[in-house]
Amino acid sequence: MDRHQDKKRNKRCFYLSLFCVLLFIIILAVVLGVTLRRSTDQFKQTFISRCGNFEGYDCQKIWEAFEQSYIGKDPCQVPMEAYDPFIAVAPIKPACNRMMFWSKTKYVVHDFTEKRDCFITMEDTLMGFVLDGLTWCGKEGSKETFTTGCPGWTDCENNTVRSFWSRASAAYAEAACGHVTAMLNGSITAPFSPQSIFGSIEVQRLNATRVRSLNVALVTQENFVTNCTNASLKDLQETLDEGIKYSCEEVAEVQIQECSSNPETPCGACW
Ligand SMILES: *[C@@H]1O[C@H](CO)[C@@H](O)[C@H](O)[C@H]1NC(C)=O
Ligand SMILES: *[C@@H]1O[C@H](CO)[C@@H](O)[C@H](O)[C@H]1NC(C)=O
Ligand SMILES: *[C@@H]1O[C@H](CO)[C@@H](O)[C@H](O)[C@H]1NC(C)=O
Ligand SMILES: *[C@@H]1O[C@H](CO)[C@@H](O)[C@H](O)[C@H]1NC(C)=O
Numbered sequence: 001m002d003r004h005q006d007k008k009r010n011k012r013c014f015y016l017s018l019f020c021v022l023l024f025i026i027i028l029a030v031v032l033g034v035t036l037r038r039s040t041d042q043f044k045q046t047f048i049s050r051c052g053n054f055e056g057y058d059c060q061k062i063w064e065a066f067e068q069s070y071i072g073k074d075p076c077q078v079p080m081e082a083y084d085p086f087i088a089v090a091p092i093k094p095a096c097n098r099m100m101f102w103s104k105t106k107y108v109v110h111d112f113t114e115k116r117d118c119f120i121t122m123e124d125t126l127m128g129f130v131l132d133g134l135t136w137c138g139k140e141g142s143k144e145t146f147t148t149g150c151p152g153w154t155d156c157e158n159n160t161v162r163s164f165w166s167r168a169s170a171a172y173a174e175a176a177c178g179h180v181t182a183m184l185n186g187s188i189t190a191p192f193s194p195q196s197i198f199g200s201i202e203v204q205r206l207n208a209t210r211v212r213s214l215n216v217a218l219v220t221q222e223n224f225v226t227n228c229t230n231a232s233l234k235d236l237q238e239t240l241d242e243g244i245k246y247s248c249e250e251v252a253e254v255q256i257q258e259c260s261s262n263p264e265t266p267c268g269a270c271w
């Protein structure tokens with residue numbers, strides 16, 4: 001009799017544990033699902049709301065084209081070309097004579113272009129603006145957008161974020177026309193690096209049929225390391241499409257800052 005009751009109790013105990021474990025799994029799945037959803041939703045919200053700053057675009061359609069580039073894919077196997085359909089729905093509007101390129105001068109360049117309406121950078125175009133500073137990736141077998149746990153810039157060649165910037169920069173350079181400017185860093189030994197986005201993607205795509213000249217503004221600080229005679233800048237000249245005029249000018253960082261904070265100075269007089 002006692003034994004029989006014991007058995008019964010054991011059985012009840014077993015089912016209760018089973019129930020608890022199942023309940024726990026279900027709760028975990030729901031919480032995880034909600035967290036992932038929220039990550040996708042937040043990223044999408046940022047994307048759509050930034051996109052809303054540009055008039056005349058269907059941001060929902062642009063989001064869908066963007067999402068298709070990486071959703072459900074291994075985040076290390078997203079080549080540049082994956083973004084072609086996205087680039088096609090959000091093309092870059094050429095701004096002749098105002099297009100600015102940069103390498104290792106991000107802070108100074110954007111401080112300048114934010115305050116003064118002289119130049120635009122990749123980050124001022126719709127797709128550059130929408131994705132500036134963000135991290136995103138997909139995962140095989142998932143429809144979510146992840147914003148954490150994504151591979152870093154150098155973890156693998158074809159990662160979601162890096163391929164985007166490569167593809168977008170290619171489109172930006174292909175749209176360049178007239179006189180273009182590049183702000184390079186005079187505080188490093190080689191201001192032109194063939195491995196940078198500027199060196200490996202953009203310079204090759206400046207086309208002499210549209211671009212008349214490339215003018216380098218080499219930003220110098222108090223005890224600057226290099227100047228316009230540096231050999232790396234000779235490499236830059238040699239990489240340029242024949243027919244594009246080249247010039248280089250050393251510009252003190254303080255001069256750029258002064259020009260940024262003084263809207264009366266005409267753009268042409270900044271350096
Ligand atoms: C990255 O993608 C390109 C195509 O854009 C491909 O040629 C290359 O082999 C890929 N690299 C790796 C490491 O998968
Ligand atoms: C140039 O590079 C140095 C070293 O990375 C950095 O400290 C400096 O702020 C950069 N200069 C500009 C103008 O961005
Ligand atoms: C420049 O554009 C022309 C015509 O669009 C093309 O034939 C040529 O290959 C391009 N050159 C470069 C260096 O991309
Ligand atoms: C440029 O730098 C080199 C050393 O890298 C120096 O010999 C030369 O005098 C400098 N030129 C100017 C114009 O400052």
Ligand SMILES: *[C@@H]1O[C@H](CO)[C@@H](O)[C@H](O)[C@H]1NC(C)=O
Pocket residue numbers: 189190225226227230231232233235
């Ligand atoms: C000039 O450029 C070359 C690379 O092309 C580099 O090795 C050299 O250190 C650079 N800088 C100076 C200050 O000479």
